[in-house]
Amino acid sequence: MFNFLSDRFSGMFDWLNGKSRLTQSDINKAFDQLFDALIDADVPQDLAKTFLTTVTESLKGQDLQKNINPGHYIIKVVQDELAAFLGSKESEKFWPIQYPLTMMVLGLQGSGKTTTTAKIAYAIKEKEAEKGKRKRIIVASVDYYRPAAIDQLEILAQESKIDFYRAEANNPLDAATEIMKYARQQGYDVLIVDTAGRLHVDDVLMQELKDIDKIVRPQKKILVLDAMTGQESLAVAQSFVSTIGFDGAVLTKMDSETRAGAAFSFYYALKKSIFFLGTGEKISDIEPFIPDRIASRIIGMGDFATLIEKTEKALSSESKAKQEDSSRRMMSGGFTLEDFLQQLGYLQNLGSLQKIASYLPGMGSMTPEMIQKGEKELKKIRAIISSMTPSERINVSLLNGERKRRIAKGSGTTSSEINQMLQKFDQIKQYAKLMKNNAQFKNFFKR
Ligand SMILES: Nc1nc2c(ncn2[C@@H]2O[C@H](COP(=O)(O)OP(=O)(O)O)[C@@H](O)[C@H]2O)c(=O)[nH]1
Ligand SMILES: [Mg+2]
Structure with missing residues (x-):
């Protein structure tokens, strides 16, 4: 998933690690390689530069040679800065959840909204079940544009034994009203509303989402982005920020050949959290995005915590x-x-x-x-x-x-x-x- 970056990084760290003394030209060489790796991973240039500046700043005034292994020290600094870059401690977290919770899932067509709606419902159910708690979770859709979009959600919900509600209305706004009424009456702890997308961001889409937003009044709006679209997904996120807004993102298709540039850049560019990564087509293919762990993975140190x-x-x-x-x-x-x-x-x-x-x-x-x-x-x-x-x-x-x-x-x-x-x-x-x-x-x- 982050293999592309970690392969490049670990190659560089291998030779850094082998040196007992580092000259300024070694450090420059390492930084050049770091920069190239980021650019190749589809990280925007200005962002790659900013990242390197941050690392340089943290190394400033440090006497590298007093470390037994100065290469190690640099790697550690890069790792820490990576974690900070991927999401600060202050950024909004998905957990713990305040119940009852209503969420609305937004994004372009084909980004993975419907799949993600079911995945998030499943993730909440599983997490609570681990603690021996049972939460009542329901999903519903207001996508009246794509044929079978609502059926798709119903099937996914059935497969993972999540409740599903089909509105009788035949337009998104009435459906939203009906869904809200139903979920409230039934006293659900969590409602997740899947919405329609378009191929591109446009005014009609945004207006409809704003109208639904007013009816649903979700505590969390979750933007779903296809990581395969790389830097383009940052532009999409930007247009959602400036219109309807969102609280956090899910980057899907991280299992594909994506070079992780979008995941790397997201927090820095948007100052919003990535809540989850979508890592496959199965309902359980969802992972929390935890900056420390991702940084460790990129550095090539693995992510034992997640594996365990x-x-x-x-x-x-x-x-x-x-x-x-x-x-x-x-x-x-x-x-x-x-x-x-x-x-x-x-x-x-x-x-x-x-x-x-x-x-x-x-x-x-x-x-x-x-x-x-x-x-x-x-x-x-x-x-x-x-x-x-x-x-x-x-x-x-x-x-x-x-x-x-x-x-x-x-x-x-x-x-x-x-x-x-x-x-x-x-x-x-x-x-x-x-x-x-x-x-x-x-x-x-x-x-
Ligand atoms: N490989 C992979 N496929 C995904 C992931 N998330 C969604 N998909 C697939 O992407 C396609 C579009 O997903 P869908 O949820 O229908 O997108 P929507 O149009 O935004 O609702 C479907 O074939 C999904 O199975 C993911 O994390 N990994
Ligand atoms: Mg859909």
Whole structure:
């Protein structure tokens, strides 16, 4: 997601890190590289310059040479300044929520409003459920322009078990009135209203949104922007600021080939927060935007905090207990293929390797080929283990030629592939340590 930037940054930091003394020309070179990386990531020039000036200011008067590793020091300063650049501590936060809450979701057509409406509802539901609380959340749409726009929201809501209301009215303003009345009568804690967009910002769109705004009177107006449109999305945001206004943004399609320039520039250019990032088409593909963590990711230090949270969410409490059991067994050397199969299932819950890699330090540079190979490998291993009997999984020494032939047949593999897998099993026992030791992880999937 921020791989483009982090790849460029970590290349630069590699050579900075290796130096025990830094000359002014080293620093200049580093800054030139930083600047190029930002421009290539589609950050507007003046903004890239401003960022570098800020970093230069914080380094001023510091005696770099008194640090054991002056490169480290610069990297730390860049990271801190990045975090401040991405959103200050004072910027408006999405959490905690004051209930009851009414929100209105705005943006251009195709930016991801409808998807995001459902995603935010889901995120609130999940977050409250974690705390053992249940909030009544409803979504509704006033998009009467695109055929099936309202059906789309209904389907998304159904899939994630969020309440949905369809107004009887056949125009946006009456529908808004009707939706408000319904949500109030029913005493919902959260109402999220999805609106219509246009291909471009125009007066008709803004007027309609203003009228709906007057009826709905949302506590939060959320602007949805397609990150793939790069700098253009900043211009769109600007025109919303100067007309209807908004409280925070959601940048969608961060999973695409976007170079992150928009995310990097947004807070600085607009002085508004990014509340969330959309990272895929699934309802759970939404992430809070936390500047410190994003800065760490861009710097190439990974974002363990987010990965760990995702892991926790992906595991049900039952499988969490199992996971802990099998990790413990592994540490004591009693790790079995059965445990391994479980671990793989747990990895699958987390999403694709591509996604996981993007949270790990230095792993942004794993090529798509490496990842594809790794995923194929994982599938094969799962197939092989699944074709084994429970006792074979626990005791590998049972696997004689005959048994191997049977397993090969059942899993669509060959005996020699099974042997390879078994040979690797010792290495694979290192598997749960993968989060701690990503060099090994990398080597494993390189083969
Ligand atoms: N890959 C990806 N696709 C997204 C994301 N958010 C929305 N989409 C897709 O973008 C398209 C337009 O989304 P939609 O919610 O209908 O946009 P709207 O016109 O603003 O309501 C749909 O195909 C969505 O599945 C995202 O974060 N990542
Ligand atoms: Mg829509």
